Amino acid sequence: MPEIRVYNTLSKSKELFQPLEPPKVGIYLCGPTVYAESHIGHMVGPVIFDTIKRYLSYSGYEVTWVVNITDVDDKLIAKSRERQIPVSQIACEMTADYLANLRELGVNQIDYMPRATDHIPEIIQFIKDLEEKGFAYAVDGDVFFEVAKDPRYGQLSNRSVDDQQGEGGEAAAKKRSHGDFALWKQAKSGEISWSSPWGEGRPGWHIECSAMSHAILGTTFDIHGGGLDLMFPHHENELAQSGCCHAAPMTTYWMHNGLMRAGEKGKVGGKSDREQSSTDEPASGKISRSKGDGGLSSVIRRHTGERIRFFLLRTHYRSTIVYNEDGLLEAGASLEGFYRFFDRFNEITSEIECSKFPGQLFYELEVSKTREPSDLPSSDDPLQNFALESRGKFIAAMDDDFNSGAAISILFDLLRALNRHIDQNNLGPGSKSETSEVQSLIQATRTLRELANVLGLFIKPNHNANSGDEADSVLLDDVMRLLIDLRKDAREKKDYATADVIRNRLTDLGVALLDKKEGTNWERSS
């Protein structure tokens, strides 16, 4: 098995990744509370762990990845009052929004998405076990976890029990200690509730994850992930509950992704409340729905899911990512180079003179699904050697705590080598596919696609996602060919005035023309 190192928040160090039962790997990621539309910050964890699962699978592991949905809690109840509709309806709507966003960003590796309300019996059983073992106590209708009974409480977030501040409100009076937290909450009248040994009520937030991860992944599983903001109290509490209940560690590796922050020009969605100073104070700080952020789907429409995914993966997962429009535009600019190459590649390898679907052939390339080298050509072909070397560097970067940023830089190196190869060998639509230069190009491009796919990039053509349906895009392409032909005639007659009018007007419309020796192509430029 390959040597992969992961940073464990519990030990605060990188450790060799050793699954409990190789090749099986269980991953649990804390998902959203579905009371409002997701914002871009919610996508960090899913994109990272989607990539981690892809990489672990690529490395030969059989990964089971669970992301939970919290579909009952205080905020949902409040929202349901406000909108005068049932909690379940809000949860349903917002889950659909979340899933749509995941799909756009290419997050499709999740195996189970359990909902808290589907696991009430397991949750109740879990609380009963804790109560029987003396770690929990009931106080008329509420059940609390008694922090003092767990001597190791605070190990994850490194806080002593004295540092804990409890929730205020009426619950505080019932607790034995201010650090104790609710496992079961008594229902107030009219609230959504389930019957339990302690009366009508609903589960506390932390116990849901303990119960569901246990139900699906077992007592101890390999990786537990989530945002850094969940480390305390959520994960600390999960750790305590599960550890105390089963007398075994909940998970081997705790992985936390960095949080996203809105930068100076960050317009994440209207900043609604407080301190909207009259001066044009730049909106910055943590992105959160309580500040009115959300509406990720509009960001996706503006930028495409792939661009957002790339933007997230460019930075190491444990770093803070500063989100702003400029960053996304920059990510888009760097992706363009790849997309243009795909078109170039297509022209060379395509038998058809002018393909209506640029880049298509790239997306049809068969690639290796495992990191085990299928064949080691060790040829004297410099491009092949470069590709092989890049592959090695890419794997080394990902082995080192999933360093996707460094891995992406390898992709750029490969891209440049491929373009250089085309330039130097004068490859174009006329090139014979049997020639060693073209075969070499195809082989090395296959490596590029293989590595990008591990990151969940360039899997299917979606960079033109904002174009219309297929019939329209065929028509558009035909019309563009017409204009390109007209301009070509003008240029051949050295009527540059006409040629430039065509090009400039198209530029104004957001269409760029790409003249090459072999002919002219076009792309959307904004």
Add this chain to the structure above:
RNA sequence: GGUGAUGUGCCCGAGUGGUCUAAGGGGGCUGAUUGCAAAUCAGCUUGUCAGCGGUUCGAAUCCGCUCAUCACCUCCA
């Protein structure tokens, strides 16, 4: 107040003891190419790694202090 994170060139950002006279991207500039552009390729642009002190044969990388920014300690991916 407590806990944790961060500070690398114009910007984003990788790098956690020697291979770092510091990856990659964006921007800008120059050359090749082009009717001119764009695209592509080549090159340049710019840093001794927040500051000070220490450990070490050797530090961006370890330790201490100072400064700054951010987050968590109430719900949050």
